[in-house]
Amino acid sequence: MEIAGLEIDLVRQRMRSLRLTVYAGGRIRVAVPLHTPAAAIEAFVQARRSWIVQHQQRFAARQPAAPAPRYETGETVPFLGQPYTLAVHPAARPWVELRPDTQQLWLYAPANSTAAQREAVLTAWYRQQLKQRLPELLAKWEPVVGRSAAAWGIKQMRTRWGTCNIGAARIWLNLELIKRPLPCLEYVLVHELTHLHERLHNARFWGLMDEFMPDWRLHREELKRVLLAPTATPDAD
Template sequence: MSTTSAYLSVRGIDIDVVYKDIKNLHIGVYPPMGRVRVAAPARLDDDQVRLAVIQRLSWIKRERNKLRSAERQTEREMVTGESHYVWGVRYRLKVVERPGRAHVEIDGERLVLYVQAETTAEERRDYLDHWYRAQLRQAIPGLITKWEQTLEVTVPKWTIRRMKTKWGSCNRETRHIWFNAELAKKHPNALEYIVVHEMTHYFERGHGERFTRLMTQHMPDWRSRREQLNGSPLAEEDWRR
């Protein structure tokens, strides 16, 4: 079965489209972030797919809201025994109560959080979040430098922040790039993919044919990296077991 793919943006929602030798159009909304994917008959064009998406927009938004609500319900208790991910590797959390400053470190298969007694779950989450951000601050500069040379552009400013629906974003006018703090939990390949994705927006605003061509030119395996990233859990991953 022959297939072709495309990116569309509909009312601010990015749509992955795969054209196949099928009879009917199918729209899916996938966890963890509400990624929208359309499987469309090869006989349709982008405008026809866009119209089909607009007609189902209310349903798509409801499904995305359900995923985000479910995500908020999985907030961690930050106690020993929970599973947490660092760069795609799963670790068991061990909480050690002791005097002094909070500290996080990896010890074998454990992610150890040193905190004072009586710290709340929210305070522990903040400590771990700061540690995750520190991991990104160490990893991002080298990737940006690498791809600045490859793409022959300059990234004047980048920021880490928590985002509910995107792994990254880019302001083409200021060239400011934002990275989702959750990326520190994902495989390093995912972070590099987002770096290249956002820097490619310097050349092309949307996710159309030119954007796809540029991504393929500079990162031939970007689709597999994207699938790995979008298929990985965002918050649900950390259930206690």
């Protein structure tokens, strides 16, 4: 439907507040509580019209997605914000070896392995690397934020860098963060921990972020340049 001169996908569902999402490609989705009046929805969209247009223009300016990797020797793969040249070696036991001195990442896999199998080997290594780093990062940032996660997990997410289940004090981090610079990973971690103070992305939330991590905007902008998926929204939740 058209609202405030914009084509909007309107979704009514059981929720407490209105939510706006702009997807890559320019699609706009507005989710609202079941009985929200049409006038309130139009006012909500109109008040954010310039923000919507700005994000549509940003998505339109992005470069087309790169071809799907084959995980073959010579390709470039990222790790903690640095590019590494992939070197694939035949081996009966799949494993990965990082060689910072030559800026290479050696991937061992059976000689007849497929691209999907080599990707699975690298993905398992990425997960292990992120899992190893999180306890130390939590020990660093939980005292700063003044809240602790009761549990945490890692998963591949197509639309978010991180999420927080406030009731369970459980945070989830996107596996893709291991490819980004370490400060970006720390930003998302602090972001999710801050939700244990404040559920909403309101003035109080961003004020707390300023207190805990004054340069958080730099790291968020870095992540905004990354397109997670064709329908991704470039932020933590």
